[in-house]
Amino acid sequence: MDFIRYLSxxxxxxxxxxxxxxxxxxxxxxxLPPIAKQxxxxxxxxxxxxxxxxxxxxxxxxxxxxxxxxxxxxDQLRVLLETGGKSGKKDASYRLNPVFQQQLQRALSGAxxxxxxxxxxxxxxxxxxxxxxxAYALKQWESxxxxxxxxxxxxxxxxxxxxxxxxxxxxxxxxxxxxxxxEGGVRISDEGFRFLLMDLYKQLWVVxxxxxxxxxxxxxxxxxxxxxxxxxxxxxLGEPHGVNRLSSLQKRVVExxxxxxxxxxxxxxxxxxxxxxxxxxxxxxxxxxxxTWQPAEGFxxxxxxxxxxGYTTSPLQIAILRLFTRIEYVLPNLVVGxxxxxxxxxxxxxxxxxxxxxxxxxxxxxxxxRQRVPVVPETVADQVRxxxxxxxxxxxxxxxxxxxxxxxxRFAAVVDYxxxxxxxxxxxxxxxxxxxxxxxxxxxxxxxxxxxxx
Amino acid sequence: MVNALKGILIECDIxxxxxxxxxxxxxxxxxxxxxxxLDDTHLFVQPHVADMLQNKVKDFLDKITYEKPx
Numbered sequence: 001m002d003f004i005r006y007l008s009x010x011x012x013x014x015x016x017x018x019x020x021x022x023x024x025x026x027x028x029x030x031x032l033p034p035i036a037k038q039x040x041x042x043x044x045x046x047x048x049x050x051x052x053x054x055x056x057x058x059x060x061x062x063x064x065x066x067x068x069x070x071x072x073x074x075d076q077l078r079v080l081l082e083t084g085g086k087s088g089k090k091d092a093s094y095r096l097n098p099v100f101q102q103q104l105q106r107a108l109s110g111a112x113x114x115x116x117x118x119x120x121x122x123x124x125x126x127x128x129x130x131x132x133x134x135a136y137a138l139k140q141w142e143s144x145x146x147x148x149x150x151x152x153x154x155x156x157x158x159x160x161x162x163x164x165x166x167x168x169x170x171x172x173x174x175x176x177x178x179x180x181x182x183e184g185g186v187r188i189s190d191e192g193f194r195f196l197l198m199d200l201y202k203q204l205w206v207v208x209x210x211x212x213x214x215x216x217x218x219x220x221x222x223x224x225x226x227x228x229x230x231x232x233x234x235x236x237l238g239e240p241h242g243v244n245r246l247s248s249l250q251k252r253v254v255e256x257x258x259x260x261x262x263x264x265x266x267x268x269x270x271x272x273x274x275x276x277x278x279x280x281x282x283x284x285x286x287x288x289x290x291x292t293w294q295p296a297e298g299f300x301x302x303x304x305x306x307x308x309x310g311y312t313t314s315p316l317q318i319a320i321l322r323l324f325t326r327i328e329y330v331l332p333n334l335v336v337g338x339x340x341x342x343x344x345x346x347x348x349x350x351x352x353x354x355x356x357x358x359x360x361x362x363x364x365x366x367x368x369x370r371q372r373v374p375v376v377p378e379t380v381a382d383q384v385r386x387x388x389x390x391x392x393x394x395x396x397x398x399x400x401x402x403x404x405x406x407x408x409x410r411f412a413a414v415v416d417y418x419x420x421x422x423x424x425x426x427x428x429x430x431x432x433x434x435x436x437x438x439x440x441x442x443x444x445x446x447x448x449x450x451x452x453x454x
Numbered sequence: 455m456v457n458a459l460k461g462i463l464i465e466c467d468i469x470x471x472x473x474x475x476x477x478x479x480x481x482x483x484x485x486x487x488x489x490x491x492l493d494d495t496h497l498f499v500q501p502h503v504a505d506m507l508q509n510k511v512k513d514f515l516d517k518i519t520y521e522k523p524x
Contacts, residue, residue, distance in 0.1 A: 342521055394470050394511050399463035401490065401498050405456055414456075425463050426496050433490075435463050435498060448456050 003283070004031055006209055008076040014223060015078050019100040021227035022107040023234055028077060029104065035059070036070035040079060040096065044104060049083045049093035128275065130238040133264055137277035140261025142316045144168060145203075149196055149319035151178060151188045165259045175210040190351030196320055197356045199363065201282060207260065208283065215253075225253055232263070232280040240266070240273040298365045304377040306339045311366060323347050324357050339380060344387050354388035398438035399425055402448075405432045410451060417447050461489055462504055464497040470511065471495060477510055 007015060007028070018024045029040060039058070043050065059067035074080035079100055082092045128136070147169075172178045177192035195203060208229060216222035228250050235241065243251055243265075254274050258265045262283075264275045299317065301309040308325050310317060311334055318335050321327065324347035325337035337343075347357060358381045365375045374381065405411035411432045418424040423440035427433070436444055464474065474497060478488045490498040499507075 340521065341519055390515065393515075394464060394466040394474075394507070396462050396464050396504055396507070398501070399461060399498070401459045401461060401463075403457050403459070425465075426492060428492065433492075435492070435496075438460070441458070441460075445458065452456075 003027070003205060004073075004077070006205065012078055016097070016099055017223040018226055019078075019097060019103060020223075021230065022103040023231040024227055025100050025103040026107050027230045027233060028079065028100075032079075033066075033070055033073065035063075035066050036074050039070060039074065040104070043080075043094075043096045044101065044108070047095070047101075049095040051093045055094065127240065128238075128264065128266070133238060133275055133277045136264050137261040137279045140259065141200075141279060142314060144172075144207075144260055145196060146316040146319060148172060148177060148188055148192055149316060149323075151192075167256055168259060171207060171210045171214060174214060175206055177206075193323065193347075193350040193352050194356065196323065197352060197360045200279075204279060204283060211256070215249075220249055224249055228253055229280070229283055232276045233283050235276045235281070237278065237281060238275065240275055243272050243274060298363070298367060298370065300361055300364045301366050301369055302339075302361055302376050302380055304379050306380055306383070308337045308339055308361075310335045310337070317364075320360070323350070324352065339384065341387050344384055345391065348388060348391055354385045357384055397425065399435045400438055400441045400444075401433065401435045402444070403431070403433045408432065413451060414444065414448055418444055459489065459498075461501050462499050464499060464507070466495060468494050471497060473511070473514060474507065477507070 007018070010018070019028075029037060032040065039055065042058070055071070056064075056067065071080070075082070078097055080094045081097050083095055169178075172192070175191070175195075176189055177195050179187050179189045195206060198206075212222045212225050215225050224247070243254065246254065254263055254265065257263050257280075258274070260279075261277060262280045264277055266273055266275070299310050299312045300321075301311075303309075308321065310321050312318065313333055318327070318330065321335060321337055324339065324344050326340050326343045327335055327337040329336045344354070344357065348354075358376055361376045361380075362374075369375060402414070405414070408429070411429065411434075415424060415427050415429075415434050418434065418436045418440070421440050421443055423436040423444065424434065425437055426435040464471075466474070471494065475488065475491070478486055481487070487500040487503040488497055489500060492498055
């Protein structure tokens with residue numbers, strides 16, 4: 001899940017509301033592929049529809065694939081609207097979404113930056129440094145992940161020194177990352193295990209999306225929240241912002257998001273202000289996948305003998321390693337574990353895939369072995385994949401077996417039909433038997449009935 | 455008249471198939487679960503044995519792999 005997917009799944013009405021903020025428009029513009037960016041800028045000051053034919057002429061014939069991809073993306077995001085002509089036909093013409101167009105014009109020509117607030121003198125002396133903000137953001141976010149990871153570890157969910165707020169727990173549950181265990185406690189779900197191994201940016205969006213949905217369920221204005229989050233991304237880092245000019249909903253968002261580390265709230269002398277952190281700017285700035293901000297240096301070294309060394313003190317990272325390695329020693333700054341068949345099998349049964357494990361080891365490889373090709377030794381990567389395949393050696397599927405067809409022609413016709421509906425699993429024309437998946441039984445039975453009537 | 459039977463299609467490699475067949479052979483007649491032995495890599499079995507088979511296969515694979523003691 002990421003920002004663009006999120007936007008393109010929204011209903012048109014909501015999407016148009018989001019474009020009423022020029023911050024969203026800028027964020028979307030940033031996230032587009034280069035060719036689509038160019039189209040938007042070309043069309044920015046044209047208020048008449050442009051024929052699709054003309055637009056196709058902008059791209060060289062050999063770049064038609066890219067052109068189509070760009071057009072599709074723009075269409076999905078409702079940046080480009082089809083007007084006139086029969087829709088979907090060749091003679092369709094396009095224009096920019098008027099709301100989007102107006103806001104982007106404002107943003108680009110009006111030079112409106114994020115609002116600046118003078119810092120109240122009571123707070124000025126305690127201004128946190130960017131490093132402080134980073135550390136704060138990471139600490140908050142890790143405590144959330146740790147809570148989740150501990151909920152999955154045997155022995156209880158209460159080991160973390162800091163519990164996330166009730167609201168955050170609600171979000172995790174909403175997102176399907178946590179369920180209720182048999183004993184009534186919290187239990188991490190398969191989805192949750194996968195969540196732990198995702199990169200930071202994706203994790204962030206999972207939580208934010210649920211947060212917006214939650215706000216909407218309470219009958220509040222979700223679009224305002226999304227716009228505000230986009231806006232946060234354009235605030236310069238380490239600059240304070242007054243709370244007073246925010247609407248009451250925005251104030252609430254700031255308070256809620258402080259607990260996951262998106263913003264840092266400073267209070268003194270009855271006044272308060274907030275600082276967006278790297279996490280917040282990441283929300284919209286890293287829309288292009290290239291610039292993912294890795295919060296921490298890599299720390300894992302995997303050896304060809306399956307030994308895994310993690311140079312870390314973070315309980316979260318130890319908890320994640322514990323998901324798929326057998327931990328052997330825990331030293332003050334180092335955990336040593338082994339990747340074993342048993343340990344990865346536990347991970348598989350939690351819904352984690354071999355590719356995710358390898359990708360995690362790769363992403364968090366220690367700087368010393370970053371240069372090595374491949375980062376994760378082939379023996380280890382291959383063995384983990386082989387173990388996964390071993391688990392799926394026997395495949396079972398609910399199915400229906402059909403037999404005793406009166407003639408070869410009838411048999412062939414039914415098999416053809418089953419293949420067309422995508423249900424055919426196995427066939428033997430000599431014995432006139434075939435097996436099709438369970439789900440399509442009704443269709444196939446109807447087909448056979450029809451056939452025997454004629 | 456065409457006949458339709460509900461069950462489970464099992465798809466696996468040749469050794470695994472033989473293993474499943476041998477489980478079936480060890481059971482008394484009343485509990486045999488293989489309906490059709492389709493070919494080298496496919497079996498059609500009774501619907502209720504899915505979990506039992508999965509466990510047996512898992513136990514078998516655990517038994518034949520060496521795990522370094524902790």
